[in-house]
Amino acid sequence: DQQVKQNSPSLSVQEGRISILNCDYTNSMFDYFLWYKKYPAEGPTFLISISSIKDKNEDGRFTVFLNKSAKHLSLHIVPSQPGDSAVYFCAAKVYNAGNMLTFGGGTRLMVKP
Amino acid sequence: DAGITQSPRHKVTETGTPVTLRCHQTENHRYMYWYRQDPGHGLRLIHYSYGVKDTDKGEVSDGYSVSRSKTEDFLLTLESATSSQTSVYFCAIGPQGRHGYTFGSGTRLTVV
Numbered sequence: 162d163q164q165v166k167q168n169s170p171s172l173s174v175q176e177g178r179i180s181i182l183n184c185d186y187t188n189s190m191f192d193y194f195l196w197y198k199k200y201p202a203e204g205p206t207f208l209i210s211i212s213s214i215k216d217k218n219e220d221g222r223f224t225v226f227l228n229k230s231a232k233h234l235s236l237h238i239v240p241s242q243p244g245d246s247a248v249y250f251c252a253a254k255v256y257n258a259g260n261m262l263t264f265g266g267g268t269r270l271m272v273k274p
Numbered sequence: 275d276a277g278i279t280q281s282p283r284h285k286v287t288e289t290g291t292p293v294t295l296r297c298h299q300t301e302n303h304r305y306m307y308w309y310r311q312d313p314g315h316g317l318r319l320i321h322y323s324y325g326v327k328d329t330d331k332g333e334v335s336d337g338y339s340v341s342r343s344k345t346e347d348f349l350l351t352l353e354s355a356t357s358s359q360t361s362v363y364f365c366a367i368g369p370q371g372r373h374g375y376t377f378g379s380g381t382r383l384t385v386v
Binding site: 165167170195197202203204205206207210250252254260261262264265266267 | 305309314315316317318319322324364366368369372373374375376377378379380
């Protein structure tokens with residue numbers, strides 16, 4: 162039973178437009194959420210995170226929104242660039258209860274020039 | 275990435291043979307993890323370690339064992355490789371502040 166789900170395996174966006182990647186979770190104990198980006202033949206790298214006490218966190222072109230009542234978070238990339246083409250993983254944890262991260266299945270983003 | 279390396283980067287092995295993957299860190303971090311990445315499944319935890327000789331199972335531990343005799347090294351062993359263990363394996367250390375984990379570059383294992 163997947164506790165973190167990314168229901169869109171792939172997404173294609175035109176350069177300069179907005180990319181929206183979605184993530185749903187089922188465990189109401191999760192209180193810290195992260196997004197990782199992964200290029201081919203490399204390990205995942207941290208992108209942005211958000212605590213459950215916030216509903217939005219912004220870092221340059223990247224913004225993560227958290228809707229706790231819906232158990233849903235989304236990553237917005239504005240404007241999208243070809244270099245953003247990668248696989249994006251959503252991850253969640255219970256912040257003060259161990260170090261385990263639970264990952265979603267990933268979404269492959271393709272940004273077309 | 276600096277601080278964590280995996281070896282080998284690629285390996286092809288035959289069904290039924292033992293295989294050991296190595297993860298080496300220079301960050302002196304207490305926690306280390308082994309994940310596998312498969313299409314549609316994302317990253318799934320195999321085993322993790324919370325100190326020298328202290329390990330525990332993750333979500334998909336069947337068919338795998340681990341050992342950690344030194345802080346810097348975390349070994350993943352497939353005692354008798356099967357085709358279902360063909361995957362990309364990632365080692366990670368963490369947590370590291372708000373960044374969560376730092377991952378190695380991965381090992382692509384093919385079992386034929």
